[in-house]
Amino acid sequence: MPDRFAPVRDCFHDLLATGRETGAGLTIWYDGHPVVDLGADSRGAWRPDTLVNVYSVGKPVAALCLLLLVDRGRLDLDDPVATHWPGFRTPATVRQVLNHTAGLPTFPVARPAEAVADWELLCADLAAAEPVWEPGSVAGEHAWTYGHLVGELVRRVDGRSVGRFLAEEIADPWRLDLGFGLGAADQRRCVDLSYGDPAWPVRMLGEPGSLRARALDNPPGGLDLAMVNSPLWRGAQVPAVNLHATASALARLYAGLAAGGTLDGVRLFSPELVAEATRVQYDGPDLVLDRRACWTLGMQREPDGSWGMGGIGGSSAWADPERGYVFAYATTHLADHDRVDELVEVLHSCL
Numbered sequence: 224m225p226d227r228f229a230p231v232r233d234c235f236h237d238l239l240a241t242g243r244e245t246g247a248g249l250t251i252w253y254d255g256h257p258v259v260d261l262g263a264d265s266r267g268a269w270r271p272d273t274l275v276n277v278y279s280v281g282k283p284v285a286a287l288c289l290l291l292l293v294d295r296g297r298l299d300l301d302d303p304v305a306t307h308w309p310g311f312r313t314p315a316t317v318r319q320v321l322n323h324t325a326g327l328p329t330f331p332v333a334r335p336a337e338a339v340a341d342w343e344l345l346c347a348d349l350a351a352a353e354p355v356w357e358p359g360s361v362a363g364e365h366a367w368t369y370g371h372l373v374g375e376l377v378r379r380v381d382g383r384s385v386g387r388f389l390a391e392e393i394a395d396p397w398r399l400d401l402g403f404g405l406g407a408a409d410q411r412r413c414v415d416l417s418y419g420d421p422a423w424p425v426r427m428l429g430e431p432g433s434l435r436a437r438a439l440d441n442p443p444g445g446l447d448l449a450m451v452n453s454p455l456w457r458g459a460q461v462p463a464v465n466l467h468a469t470a471s472a473l474a475r476l477y478a479g480l481a482a483g484g485t486l487d488g489v490r491l492f493s494p495e496l497v498a499e500a501t502r503v504q505y506d507g508p509d510l511v512l513d514r515r516a517c518w519t520l521g522m523q524r525e526p527d528g529s530w531g532m533g534g535i536g537g538s539s540a541w542a543d544p545e546r547g548y549v550f551a552y553a554t555t556h557l558a559d560h561d562r563v564d565e566l567v568e569v570l571h572s573c574l
Contacts, residue, residue, distance in 0.1 A: 227573050228258050234569045235261050238562055246414060246555035247562075248275065248470030251570065252478045253548045260471060264414070264555065272400060274413045274467040275553040276451055278534030279366070281466025284401065284476070285373045286321055286500070286521025287492075288388050293317070294496040297380050300520075304372075307379045311350045315358035320365075320372045321520040322504040326354030327372065328363040328511050329437045336444035340459040342384075345442075346375045355434070356510070362518055363510035366438040367445065370403075370462025373521075386460045397486045399475055401468030404460040413467055415452040416536070419558030427535055429513075438511050439535075446535075464534075473540040473551035477531060481542040481549055501530045539563050546574055 224232060231251065238244035246264030250257060262269045293300055298307055300318040304325075305311040315325035330345060331352040338344055349371055355363070365372065374385030381388055386403035394401060402409065418424070424446035429435040444450030445464055456465060479485060480501070484492030492500075500520040509516035517524045522541075524530045531541020531550075536557035542549045548570070552563050 224260075225258055228253075228570075230569050230573055231259050231566060232261060234566055236263070238565070239263055239265065243419075243558075244554065244556050244562055245417060245419075248273065248551075248553045249566065250470040250474035250551045251548055252474050253574075255478065255482065257471075257474065262470070269414075270412075271471070272412055272469065274400070274405070274409065274469060275538065275555055276413070276416060276457075276465055276467050277473070277538035277540075277553050278464045278466075278536055279364075280468070280473065280532050280534040280538045280540050280553075281403070282369050282463055283521040283532050283540075284389065284393075284466055284468075285370045285385055285403075285462035287393060287476075288377050288385050289317070289321065289373050290496060290500050290520060291392060291491065292377065292380050294493055298376070300499075304376065307376055308350065313352065313354045313358060315354070317376065318504065318520070319358045320369075320376065322518045323362045323365050323369070323509070323516075324359050324505055324518075325365065325372065326356045326358045326360075326363075327352055327368050328355060328365045328434065330368060330441050334442045336442050336447075336450055337455065338442040339444065339450075339461050340455055342371070342374075342460060345371050349375075361508060361510060362505045362516060363434065364438070364512050364516070365463065366435075366511060367441070367461070367463050368438075370460070370464070374403075374460065374462045384460060385462050393476075393491060394472075396489050396491060397475060397479055399468075399472040401466060401472040401476075403462050403466060405457050405467055409467070410454060410457045413452075413457055414555050416448060416555050416557055418448065419537075419556045423536075423557050435511050435513065468553060470540075470551040470553040473553065474549050477540055477542040477549040477551065481544055533560060533563070537562060546571070548574070 248262040251259035483494040
């Protein structure tokens, strides 16, 4: 690690020493090269290939699978979803699905927790649903449904599941250690999540019956340790929230995007596609987040020009083209984002 970034390392280790963090990976690239690559946990069992469930940090990864098909001319952003998914009732476009304005932020039928493993059932529920709002009129993070909407479009256009498509078309060419729907060998590399605060899951759901609560709790279990640490969850494809990844893989992905779609000489995306995918597509109120949001095609864009995605619980990954870095943090300690905020403040002081 270059000496100028030593304060970031010190901050990371302070978080662990004080118990504010119990297990995480941190990778930072600057000026096109990795400069920080750390990983540790309170048990001393962290490995470079430890996989973490990073929740919504996976949404842009799912989106990129569909965007790769757009880039290849297999579908258009302004195609109606029903053009590729017969029987899909909501009059939303591919673009509206990608930027969280499709009007389907909740699964419409109450299902048991085990339904997370039933892809066809949940997609059929979405196809038959009435939108909560007129598509394109407003945004609301499609917290649980996003991956099924995007992933089923991938399957309808390409024939492969989104997990297989990701592995074969993005992860393998760019050497990214991440995936949806893990096999037994990769599940053995997963680390269990834990609560930083036992009240965390209740706090995250918000008011009972609210749009946020309905978006995050059907099927139930996505904030329950017994579910998210189980083989059922790790083996299922819930692309909105169950990407398992290393921080190093997330940083490599954003480094390739920040370089215009090329990583280690392997071009996956055109610069034009990357530019379209990372520009603001919606700027306004988000009915699920209950705040203003600037959505790109799968990511959030900040006022400083950075783009990426945070996950509930504290994981995060993004590119900051103005400052010339990419940042990825994968945590097992489900709590707020203050840890990332502190690390970034230190990083900016180093720059």
